[in-house]
Amino acid sequence: MDTEQKLEVLGAAAKYDICASTSIKSGRPTGRDTIGSHAPAGICHSYTPDGRCVSLLKVLMTNSCRNDCKYCVNRVSNDFERSSFEPEELANIFIELYRRNYLEGIFLSSGVQKSSNYTMEKMLAVAEILRYKYKYRGYIHLKALPHSSPDLIERGAQLADRMSVNLESPNPDRLRLIAHEKNFMLDLIEPINVIQKQIQKGLLKAGQTTQFVVGAAGETDLELLKTTNWLYKHKSLKRAYFSAFVPPEPSSQGQVASNIKKVPLIREHRLYQADWLMRFYEFKLEDLVLQSDSNLSLELDPKMVAALKYREQFPVEINNAPFKTLLRIPGVGPTAAKRIYRVRKEHRFTDINELKNIGVVVKRAKNFILINGKAQGNIKNIVMAKQLELFQPVPLLLT
Numbered sequence: 447m448d449t450e451q452k453l454e455v456l457g458a459a460a461k462y463d464i465c466a467s468t469s470i471k472s473g474r475p476t477g478r479d480t481i482g483s484h485a486p487a488g489i490c491h492s493y494t495p496d497g498r499c500v501s502l503l504k505v506l507m508t509n510s511c512r513n514d515c516k517y518c519v520n521r522v523s524n525d526f527e528r529s530s531f532e533p534e535e536l537a538n539i540f541i542e543l544y545r546r547n548y549l550e551g552i553f554l555s556s557g558v559q560k561s562s563n564y565t566m567e568k569m570l571a572v573a574e575i576l577r578y579k580y581k582y583r584g585y586i587h588l589k590a591l592p593h594s595s596p597d598l599i600e601r602g603a604q605l606a607d608r609m610s611v612n613l614e615s616p617n618p619d620r621l622r623l624i625a626h627e628k629n630f631m632l633d634l635i636e637p638i639n640v641i642q643k644q645i646q647k648g649l650l651k652a653g654q655t656t657q658f659v660v661g662a663a664g665e666t667d668l669e670l671l672k673t674t675n676w677l678y679k680h681k682s683l684k685r686a687y688f689s690a691f692v693p694p695e696p697s698s699q700g701q702v703a704s705n706i707k708k709v710p711l712i713r714e715h716r717l718y719q720a721d722w723l724m725r726f727y728e729f730k731l732e733d734l735v736l737q738s739d740s741n742l743s744l745e746l747d748p749k750m751v752a753a754l755k756y757r758e759q760f761p762v763e764i765n766n767a768p769f770k771t772l773l774r775i776p777g778v779g780p781t782a783a784k785r786i787y788r789v790r791k792e793h794r795f796t797d798i799n800e801l802k803n804i805g806v807v808v809k810r811a812k813n814f815i816l817i818n819g820k821a822q823g824n825i826k827n828i829v830m831a832k833q834l835e836l837f838q839p840v841p842l843l844l845t
């Protein structure tokens with residue numbers, strides 16, 4: 447396989463790893479003999495047709511893997527032609543494309559060839575060539591492979607802006623069902639701990655992330671959200687990614703051997719919305735409302751579900767509601783809530799159109815608010831409210 451073909455194959459194989467735009471100041475000094483922007487312009491990214499966010503050079507070191515994770519196209523039992531880059535080869539391609547302005551960063555992941563440490567050495571070699579030979583100062587996201595040794599992760603943290611470990615499942619029991627070679631605590635949480643220590647030392651300015659493959663192990667949304675919440679609180683996680691499991695198409699990448707069913711993309715979307723509420727809307731995990739099967743509603747977004755479940759707390763007066771209460775109103779995001787807060791220091795709101803002008807989605811908000819004591823709609827108009835009896839608050843945290 448020539449280099450171009452490898453890039454095609456190993457770039458396509460990386461599509462199951464999710465990343466998103468990252469805007470950081472790396473703090474690395476630049477000079478006339480260096481290349482790569484460390485300005486907060488961020489890594490260039492694009493969206494695949496199914497809506498996933500991908501960076502422009504997202505690539506695997508190799509699609510060979512000794513493991514046999516049931517959900518993964520690269521698993522050892524999948525019979526297809528394998529390919530690998532040599533570190534110099536991949537670094538050269540990247541720099542070539544970089545110099546042509548085709549991309550602004552690299553996201554490097556890999557299958558586990560021979561051993562995690564063997565493959566991590568190769569991935570680190572790519573980063574070292576970029577940083578030391580080409581004096582590249584741009585964005586590098588390195589995947590830490592399961593069971594990587596702490597010294598390799600420490601080396602990676604000196605080179606990369608972000609590192610990540612894919613948890614794939616929310617707990618040991620679920621992971622065992624789909625990836626029996628991996629030990630949840632030793633192979634995945636331990637590397638996360640080592641990465642966290644590097645972040646605490648001031649390295650990895652773009653932090654660490656993780657990814658879950660949703661629905662592969664029969665886990666519930668509650669399990670995923672509990673683990674995500676724990677990672678945010680205790681492991682300095684910057685962001686969790688959720689990837690609805692999609693069985694790979696039969697192709698040159700081998701036959702479909704997995705009997706795991708396709709998961710609707712809307713489930714992934716609802717998890718992102720719930721995650722967003724916890725990160726930016728001051729929702730605690732226990733503020734989220736789940737169905738009796740411990741999953742989020744697919745029909746309604748989690749903020750609307752919570753508002754309808756606790757409808758006795760509405761309508762709220764827009765002119766004096768506390769900031770946290772403003773954030774609970776469907777149609778009011780953090781930016782709009784801040785603007786409401788600012789504007790009402792100057793004058794009272796009297797007209798719903800004023801809210802529209804500062805970014806409130808009035809259509810969603812009107813049934814939940816009062817303006818100067820005057821109702822703008824009626825929560826009873828929301829037909830779906832009747833169905834909310836089926837929903838339960840999230841049970842108390844176990845972690």
Ligand code: SF4
Nearest residue numbers: 511513515518521557
């Ligand atoms: S270790 Fe990674 S690449 Fe290998 S089979 Fe599992 S998920 Fe796929």
